[in-house]
Amino acid sequence: MSETDSGPATLDEICVVACAETWRGDGEIFASGMGPVPMIAARLARASFEPDLLISDGEAYFVANDLRVGGGPDEKLVEGWIPFRQVFDTLAGGRRHVMMGASQIDRFGNENIACIGPWEKPKAQLLGMRGGPGNTINHATSFWIPSQTKRVFVPAVDVVSGVGYDRAATLGPWVAAHHEIRRVITNMGVYDFETPDHSMRLRSRHPGVSVDEIVGATGFELVIPASVPETRLPTGEELRLIRAVFDPNGVRKGEFRS
Amino acid sequence: MADKRMTAEDAVATLTDGMTVGIGGWGSRRKPMAIVRAMLRSPITNLHIVSYGGPDVGLLAAAGKIGKLTYGFVSLDSIALEPHFRAARQACSIPQLVELDEGMLQWGLYAASLRLPFLPTRAGLGSDVMRINPHIKTVVSPYPDGEQFVAMPAITLDAAFVHLNRADARGNAQYLGPDLYFDDLFLNACAPGRRFVSCERVIATEDLLKEGSIHTLKVNRSMVDGVIESPNGAHFTTCEPDYGRDEAFQRDYAKAAADPVGWSAFVDKYLSGSEADYQKAVAR
Known part of the structure; x- marks a missing residue:
């Protein structure tokens, strides 16, 4: 074991735990994480406090064991099959909570991963719509943003892939009952939409990050409660799971700009 | 054959x-x-x-x-x-x-494979998919729910x-x-x-399994x-x-x-x- 294995929690580990917390209370649904930090977080949530979650290997299998990110075929205890078609069926059936990335997000949770600049003539092409529209309209969605800046937390996204609360509000009672942007986790803090008009609220700030710094990295008016708690630290057992079980090679650290 | x-x-x-x-x-x-x-x-x-x-x-x-x-x-x-x-x-x-x-892409292919002109879906509603694809229309459920759906064309x-x-x-x-x-x-x-x-x-066919x-x-x-x-x-x-x-x-x-x-x-x-x-x- 190296020295860091017993050291205090670092920012990446605080973020993993904050991401894992988004699945608390979800029960027996598909906890789907896109990218290393959300994947580690979903696995940590199941191992720590939400034991009925279904976790995929990111390809086509549900795995029942505590699998490290990048774990090979021999390490997987398969409990089910989740090819892409089944993912689409599962999400339309609502038995899923996904954590995706966002290249831009606004105060109502509208998300863009399609392109920067006008869609007709993008300055920077990104992934495209992917599953954002279908995910957000059907079930709970959270977002993981490793580098919060005013260019990411924007007044208005250039292209709406994931649907936010202001738009969902115009789509009738079914959508209102099923659409949920639960959390946004960044390298600076945790955000939710638990306000009367569902505009984004600062839920907690990570240790060592001030509210002023957060406001300085936000391009819209953020709801800030009178008292902003600190994001909780990982427990000793959570640190052990992250470091020794789910991500012994430190893949998660690659998501953070040094 | x-x-x-x-x-x-x-x-x-x-x-x-x-x-x-x-x-x-x-x-x-x-x-x-x-x-x-x-x-x-x-x-x-x-x-x-x-x-x-x-x-x-x-x-x-x-x-x-x-x-x-x-x-x-x-x-x-x-x-x-x-x-x-x-x-x-x-x-x-x-x-x-x-x-x-x-999911809309899947639905478009599936509609074509069933020889239907469209299939209803919620995917796309409220997103810019509908803005950038004005040829994609919506349809209202004929049942009491009266909900509006994307009519994903084949x-x-x-x-x-x-x-x-x-x-x-x-x-x-x-x-x-x-x-x-x-x-x-x-x-x-x-x-x-x-x-x-x-x-x-x-x-050979007999080897498929x-x-x-x-x-x-x-x-x-x-x-x-x-x-x-x-x-x-x-x-x-x-x-x-x-x-x-x-x-x-x-x-x-x-x-x-x-x-x-x-x-x-x-x-x-x-x-x-x-x-x-x-x-x-x-x-x-």
Whole structure:
């Protein structure tokens, strides 16, 4: 074991735990994480406090064991099959909570991963719509943003892939009952939409990050409660799971700009 | 009984300019790359490509063969952004684009395969998919809920190409990997005549159950007009369990695609000859 294995929690580990917390209370649904930090977080949530979650290997299998990110075929205890078609069926059936990335997000949770600049003539092409529209309209969605800046937390996204609360509000009672942007986790803090008009609220700030710094990295008016708690630290057992079980090679650290 | 075996060149020769061509696979996974390379060698142009896009879209875009593109994303998976697609989008060099949610693309293919004009879905509602695709309409439920849905129009194909692990000469085809993706829908969304399966190996019908269970036989011969035996034909994308993605080659591809000089050298080295030349060049 190296020295860091017993050291205090670092920012990446605080973020993993904050991401894992988004699945608390979800029960027996598909906890789907896109990218290393959300994947580690979903696995940590199941191992720590939400034991009925279904976790995929990111390809086509549900795995029942505590699998490290990048774990090979021999390490997987398969409990089910989740090819892409089944993912689409599962999400339309609502038995899923996904954590995706966002290249831009606004105060109502509208998300863009399609392109920067006008869609007709993008300055920077990104992934495209992917599953954002279908995910957000059907079930709970959270977002993981490793580098919060005013260019990411924007007044208005250039292209709406994931649907936010202001738009969902115009789509009738079914959508209102099923659409949920639960959390946004960044390298600076945790955000939710638990306000009367569902505009984004600062839920907690990570240790060592001030509210002023957060406001300085936000391009819209953020709801800030009178008292902003600190994001909780990982427990000793959570640190052990992250470091020794789910991500012994430190893949998660690659998501953070040094 | 029909022996449907043919060459990639035979299959691509059935295409005419402007056709709507579906390409199976997903991102940089089990793409019919030998067929795509045959398209690159042919004079065919102005194609409407329908794809869960990967290097198929990138290569055809770089060669200027795409007149219209219908897609949910274009990615190399382990490399998030497809460099040629990115460049083409930023240069506005693809004349027509239909960008969809991934599930909407499935629904369009499924509607076509059921011979329905559309299928209702919630995917797309409230998003900019509806703004950038004004041809996509909504429909109101005739039942008491009265809810409004996206009426995802059928995406009917003139030709479809998929790459599977095994097939017999009559067109019964088998996938041995973990995911069929939407390959059966691509074949079913296409009228008979230009539905093509390339495969790693053509085997005898009686051998179809030797390597996989009955559940791997999702493509039957009524869905297929041509069978192309194309070993390593998905290279450099995945073709589990026969081979994984050639990550080193994909990195070289992405690096070369980033600058014109590099790309020109890459084309000279790998894409200027026949499929046999390509396979020889990538064997390392």
